[in-house]
Every structure is written in structure tokens, then in C-alpha cells.
Amino acid sequence: MRKNWHSVREYQALRATISGGSTTSAARRLGLTQSAISRSISSLETRLGKTLFQRESGRLRPTDEAIQLNARLDDLFVALDQIDGENDQRQETLKLIAPPTYAHRFLVTRVASFLKANPNIFISFEIGTSDEVVTGILDNRFDLGITGVELTRTGLNLIPFRNSQTVCVMKPDHPLAKKKIIRPEDLDGQDIVALSSRHARRAQLERAIAEVGAKAHVVAETGTTVAAIEMVRAGLGLAVVSPFPAIQANEQDLAVRLFEPPLQYRTYFAVSDHRPLSRVARAFMRHVRLTTPGDSFDTALTAD
Template structure:
């Protein structure tokens, strides 16, 4: 049977104090002990380990290589003692956030950065995916908080309204229609149009509005996100009809957004699990978004 090795914290403290101060008198002052007590602790440690830990060099004690190696191995012990004696560490909280590309890129990225700067003890994991997967992930409690612009009601999730907006047209400021105050469906007749893809429900609504107004724009491109559609407009491809939230908050100097005269409206929602309490970090992030989301003419609180 292997003989159990015992450890003495006072001996280790004496070793560390002596190595850092260089003399038993200074080590004793540091530890609040007598010099003889420090010397006895060092002698006891040397005897127990069978090692010479210090050699006399003039009026000072010079640590041997064995003492240096032992002192280094003691670092984790004294770091742990410092944590025990110090103020309690604040546990790092994690927010599992999920959103579609239109909300994730630029908008959420910016607000995540400001949120973490104000709360350095927080941690955010952002997943970018489709609205259908957002609802499924929240329902399965793989995420704490989601943001979506699609009203997909499910038994296991709660949709909390965040923002409401009306359709807007985005175009270059040099575009002839940019001089108007409001864009009507008839104004788009014959104009080059960048549309959202047909997987978006609002694309069908836009097609119906244009058909009813007997307006036939020239479709030149399709995009899967509002940001991409506006970027194509910025490249001079024409005009687009989109949900201005959150794209209008990041408009460039050369893009103008104007109201589009239609009944097309949009809503964004916070998505949370229904069966469990929303974590404090998720509630804090919701407050952060509500407080710091910029106001624009097209967007209001839902």
C-alpha cells in the first residue's frame, strides 16, 4: 500500500513568502509570524520532501531549482485560495438567440455587440436560420429567444409583438420616383423592379396589389432578403418594395425610402418557449432592443 502524502498549507505559505521576500524576517512580517516559525516550516517541508529548498548566499536565502519547481506547482492552489477569499465570481449567463438573415445581419449583430459591452459577464450564441426553423427550435427549447417576421403560431411558443411597419419603396435618390412623397402601385408600371422571392408571403401580396392596379413593372432580379434587395437597388437595378424594418435603419446616403400606398403591413415578433420561464438574460436583451432600436417614419411599436 502506498504511503499517503500529507500536505501542510502553512509550509507552502512559508515557502512562497520566503521565495518572494528573500529573507526569513521579511517573510515573517508578511505572514504575521516569527522568524523561527518560518524557519521551522521550511525545515519541516525540506525534511518531509527530502529536498534542499534554500541555500545561503551572503545574507539572503537563495531558492534551489527544486524550490522553484515546487513553487510553480503551487500556483493553482494559491489561485484557488484567492478565489475563495475574494468576492464571488458572477456566473456567465448565455443567451441562445436565433433569427432569420434579415434581422441577424447588421441589426442584431450591432445590438448584440452593444449589449455585451454593457454586460461583459453575458455570452450570446447567435444562430441564423429560416423562420420555420426558428419556431421549431424555440418549441424544442434549443433556443431561449427568437426574432421573426412571420406569424407561425405553434402550441409550444409565445409570439410577443415587437415592431409593426408598412410597405416602403427603396430607390436611389437619383431615381425619378424619388421626388414623390408616396409611391402608388401605378407609379411602378414599366419600372425596373427588384422583388423578393416567391417563398415570401408578401411577394404574393405585392403581385396582387400590382395586378389590381393594372401595373406591370419589369422584373429584373429577385432576392431572398430585404437587405439583398436594397443592395441590388444600390447597384442601380431599379426599385424594390420591402418591409423597411430593420433595413431603413441602415440606409446609405444614396438610398431613399418612401411609403408604398397599399394595405401590405408587416409585424415582427419575439419568440419564446411557452412551457418554461424566459431566462433573465433573454428578458434583458428584449429590453435592450426595445430601448435602442431607432425610430423611423415607417416603423412603430407593435
């Protein structure tokens, strides 16, 4: 087989497996069988002479080679999208809104890479509260939003994107950093940076601590996960938060440990139920899914 031979199907299997964390998830997304995905991945590894995935705790974790290859494939798949719509040269606009943590820690780089590959598209990107995301979609002021708040509203469609487990974040020299899993009883007497009381997870965490007879010392509270993490980084104890998207990969100055019992966090694409999703919104959602690898704390979700 020639080394310069390329298979779009193999590349699709790679990107879908990175995004979903398993060949089963990739198969559902692409409408193929699990064995077909496995064969494509195996064929690609053989052709490249590289290991692209390693199995860890029942999930497939992409290697550095897989992540680098996936990034190089962005232009290819955006170009394929452009071929599908090559007869329409009018500039398309996407009106996007997201809360600060999603905007700054996650979406900015994806908006930039999407626009570089799609010069004929214009994006208006607003940053607001989770409530403003919902009202903006319902008022037809935005085409697409991202939110971590589950709200049932008439006319609102929340499309599942990520599921994240709760983690405990601290400095690497913190005494609890020696543990692989942090439990509520471990927080007894510990200094904690808490999310403000408007966050539903704050009450859940307090209940979990109280149920085991423990008592933590809240030294500060803040409205965003990013601010809580930065306070921890500055030496103010620890924080129990969602890792996605606030915690970046390979942050050497933080220790991130799984917290049990799990307080699940979900991230959704927010769209209107009263009007069709535009082609550019669908393309951007696809771009976001395919450029977001899973890790040990969060996994991709697909719409039912």
C-alpha cells in the same frame, strides 16, 4: 436645481418614448400616466437645456441630442439590472437565433453593446431561416428568437416588437423619387427587384399591381430584403420591401418612399410557451427595445 442632479425616472421616460414613439406608449410600458411621462420629458429638457423630441405626423421623433443621450444611458440601465441580480455571480447564457437580415443589420450591434455592459453573460448567436427560428424555440435549443413571420404553433409565443409600413426603395435620381408616396399604378412599366415567391408579400404586391391594371417588369428576384436593396443600390430599378431592419438611417445613396396601400410587416420576439423566460432573455429584450428608436416608417409594439 443642480446641473449634475440625475433622475432615473426621467431617463426611463426618455428611453420609453424613443422606443414607443409617443408618451402614450411610454406610459403603458412604464405603468405611469401620460401626463407623468410628459412632465418627466419636459423636466429633462429644461434641466439639459435641449430639445429632445419633435412632433412629426402625430409621432414624437427624437432629436440627435436625444439619441446620443439614450446611447450614453445604456451602461446605467444595464448596471441597474446587474444590481437587481448582484448576488448571483454565475455566468449566464443566452441562446439566440434570428434570420440573416435581423442578425446582420440589427442584432449584431445590440449583442455587442449588451455583452460589453454584461461581462458575466455569454451569448450563443445562431443565424437561420424563419422556420429554423420557430423549430429551434419549440425544440428548446434556443431561449429567444426574432422573426418577421407570423406562425401559429402550439408552444410558440410571439411577443410583438415592431410594426413596419411598406416602402419603395430606389436611387435618388429615379423618376419616382420625386413622389412622396408610391402607389401600385406608379409601378407600371418599372424595373423591379422582387422578393422570391416564398415570401407572402410578393403575392400581395403582385395582386395590388394587377388590380390597377398595371404591369411591372421583374428584372430579378432574391430571398432577402438586404439583397434586394443592394441590387437597387447597384442600379437595378426599385424594390418594395419592409424598411426594418434592412434600411439604415441616413443612407444618402437611396431614396425611401412610403408605399400605399400599406402591406404591414411585423417583427416579433419568439419564445417558448412551455417554459419561463430567463432573466437574461428578459434583460436582452429590454435592451433591444430601449436601444431601438422609431422612425417615420416603423413603430414599437408592446405585448397585449
